[in-house]
Amino acid sequence: MPWILFAVIVWFVMLMIFRKGDLKTFWSVGPWSFVVFFFLNEAFVTRGIYSFNELFFAVEGIPLAYLLAVTGLGIIVIRYLPEEKWWQLPYLILFAVIFSILEYFALKQGYIIYLDWSLYYTFLFKLLTLIAIAWLSNLTVHKPTEYIFR
Numbered sequence: 001m002p003w004i005l006f007a008v009i010v011w012f013v014m015l016m017i018f019r020k021g022d023l024k025t026f027w028s029v030g031p032w033s034f035v036v037f038f039f040l041n042e043a044f045v046t047r048g049i050y051s052f053n054e055l056f057f058a059v060e061g062i063p064l065a066y067l068l069a070v071t072g073l074g075i076i077v078i079r080y081l082p083e084e085k086w087w088q089l090p091y092l093i094l095f096a097v098i099f100s101i102l103e104y105f106a107l108k109q110g111y112i113i114y115l116d117w118s119l120y121y122t123f124l125f126k127l128l129t130l131i132a133i134a135w136l137s138n139l140t141v142h143k144p145t146e147y148i149f150r
Contacts, residue, residue, distance in 0.1 A: 002054055002111050003065035010072040018079065026079050028140035029133065033074025034067055036132050040125065041067075050117045053110055073099070077130060078137045092134065096127035 018026075038059070044050055045061040057064040077095050082088055100123045106112045107119075 001056065002106070002109070003052075003063040003069070004056060007065040007069040007072070010069045010076075014072045014076050017076070022079055023075075026075050026137075026141055029075045029078045029137045030071045032136040032140070033071045033133050036129055036136070037070045037074075038062065038067055040129060044117070044125075048115055050112060050114050052112055074130075074133050078134060078141065081134060081137075088134065092130045093127060096123055096130055099126045 041062045042060045045052070052058070052061065052063050052066065055061070055063050059067065077092075080091075082091055100119060103112060103122050103126075104119060107114065
């Protein structure tokens, strides 16, 4: 049940902060996020590195609601990804830290169990996943040029 609540909160926040045309522009990030998070998590779960608890609907040991939540999070991250390459890595590092903190709380509540894993690996996993999603989203998303600080 916590994974469903997590997914509902993420999608609610996403729908509240996006402008009218944002979903039309950034919808293609969703499949990239889903695929990248699914295959990487599936590889780690099947090898017994970590596992998820409280599975309601699961795909290969990964809660479907978790995958839907990270799909929404991927869309949010790419929507606000800075145009300047200089700011992109610090931005992705910040979100990797935020997502690692969220996972730490899930770990403390027992929704995720680390078997052969650590929070440091989680940070690296989140960072590399976000970098992969940002790179893949460049193939399908063409953001309108808008500069906040210019």
